[in-house]
Amino acid sequence: MAFHKKEEFTQKEQDLANFAKAMSHPARIAILKVLAQRNECICGEIVDILPLAQSTVSQHLKELKNAGLISGTVDGPRSCYCINWKAFEKFNNEFTSLFNNLKVKNEKACC
Amino acid sequence: MAFHKKEEFTQKEQDLANFAKAMSHPARIAILKVLAQRNECICGEIVDILPLAQSTVSQHLKELKNAGLISGTVDGPRSCYCINWKAFEKFNNEFTSLFNNLKVKNEKACC
């Protein structure tokens, strides 16, 4: 049975969906907020702030990293995470423009 | 075992995450695109366009509706969907401002 039909959509649709997926959990939103509020790379205090176990936080960080939204360098006993603003902005723009272009035409004709 | 820790985050974080979740599948992005490209409410041709079964499309529509991103009126044998631009814009703005505010300070100090 052919599950997993995601590949049948355009690359852009998939990329955008992956970005959204990375943002689709409040823990990951919270992590990004913590990272954003810092002027420097944060070194692991995220676990103390979030109501989640260390392994769970680590997993969320991994997902954000896979999505390209954060970058992290492991340095032995401590690691250093910060937001990848470039990637973030790229997705945010794509996301916004996807609909804003069409909005003006559409908005009046709606039910 | 206490699963489902999502409630332990702020309402705003949860709302934003739910919005992102609604956008986290390429099929739903594609549906929104189809709806946006129309000047009128679309009446069910979405199934013909997407590579998914009718029941699956119906489910995705339901999720978009639950998230408040589209509105749909069922009228017997046909239904009428269109994008809820107001809700969409609200989320999009929240989403953008969440990080843009903090970006200026942060961007230089990053690793």
Place this chain on the structure above:
DNA sequence: ATCTTATATCGCAAATATACGATTAATGTG
């Protein structure tokens, strides 16, 4: 009244995501 058409819903199977504790790995400290 029966048939057709369009769509929602139900029931199920498979895949993913979420969470945690235990373990491992890597480095710095006594």
Place this chain on the structure above:
DNA sequence: CACATTAATCGTATATTTGCGATATAAGAT
């Protein structure tokens, strides 16, 4: 070198998502 600290990874349980076929529903057409 033994030990503490920090974070990644593994194994596992549970929950959620995704997808489809079958069925139900609702209205128009014949």
